[in-house]
Amino acid sequence: GAVVSQHPSWVICKSGTSVKIECRSLDFQATTMFWYRQFPKQSLMLMATSNEGSKATYEQGVEKDKFLINHASLTLSTLTVTSAHPEDSSFYICSAIAGEGSGTDTQYFGPGTRLTVL
Amino acid sequence: QKEVEQDPGPLSVPEGAIVSLNCTYSNSAFQYFMWYRQYSRKGPELLMYTYSSGNKEDGRFTAQVDKSSKYISLFIRDSQPSDSATYLCATPAGGFKTIFGAGTRLFVKA
Numbered sequence: 180g181a182v183v184s185q186h187p188s189w190v191i192c193k194s195g196t197s198v199k200i201e202c203r204s205l206d207f208q209a210t211t212m213f214w215y216r217q218f219p220k221q222s223l224m225l226m227a228t229s230n231e232g233s234k235a236t237y238e239q240g241v242e243k244d245k246f247l248i249n250h251a252s253l254t255l256s257t258l259t260v261t262s263a264h265p266e267d268s269s270f271y272i273c274s275a276i277a278g279e280g281s282g283t284d285t286q287y288f289g290p291g292t293r294l295t296v297l
Numbered sequence: 298q299k300e301v302e303q304d305p306g307p308l309s310v311p312e313g314a315i316v317s318l319n320c321t322y323s324n325s326a327f328q329y330f331m332w333y334r335q336y337s338r339k340g341p342e343l344l345m346y347t348y349s350s351g352n353k354e355d356g357r358f359t360a361q362v363d364k365s366s367k368y369i370s371l372f373i374r375d376s377q378p379s380d381s382a383t384y385l386c387a388t389p390a391g392g393f394k395t396i397f398g399a400g401t402r403l404f405v406k407a
Binding site: 183185211213220221222223225228270272274276284285286287288289290291293 | 303305333338339340341342343346385393394395397398399400402
């Protein structure tokens with residue numbers, strides 16, 4: 180099956196610093212990647228959708244200058260949390276699809292990255 | 298009203314029990330439904346999907362859709378401790394977006 184990896188799996192950083200999270204599709208080319216945020220005992224909240232070579236589309240209420248997304252290739256997307264603050268502490272999960280973009284394309288999720296901002 | 302509602306639980310059952318996990322949805326235009334399983338501190342994995350009313354079976358898992366009542370269910374037979382996880386229902390919402398339920402936390406006790 181399709182595999183999506185994330186790195187790092189967990190990170191602790193000081194308030195005010197920036198953190199970069201990588202999402203890679205290991206055995207397929209991802210036309211579209213998604214970034215989600217998940218708080219404890221809550222469901223997934225879509226942050227943004229990114230397509231290779233174009234600007235990400237952010238969901239309402241998500242600060243694009245704070246959460247920088249770069250989809251540099253068909254196998255790599257990065258999320259950079261800039262000037263992180265404790266309220267940014269969360270579980271960040273990426274997913275990827277390989278299809279043409281119909282609503283029924285299967286999303287393959289990464290294992291998630293737990294960010295703790297001190 | 299949320300477009301997909303799911304009781305977050307937790308739901309605790311003894312090993313071997315039949316588990317019923319449920320979601321309701323509000324938009325009758327939704328046609329396609331998925332169930333994801335998420336273990337603690339891991340990303341979700343797709344368990345099953347259905348595209349019509351009725352049942353779809355895969356091993357110990359059965360997905361059921363009742364479009365007349367806008368109700369979707371996932372049944373787990375002979376539940377095992379390894380089934381302990383959060384189960385999320387989901388449906389495509391147009392374009393690339395997917396709407397997820399809140400997830401139901403399931404604990405299967407040995």
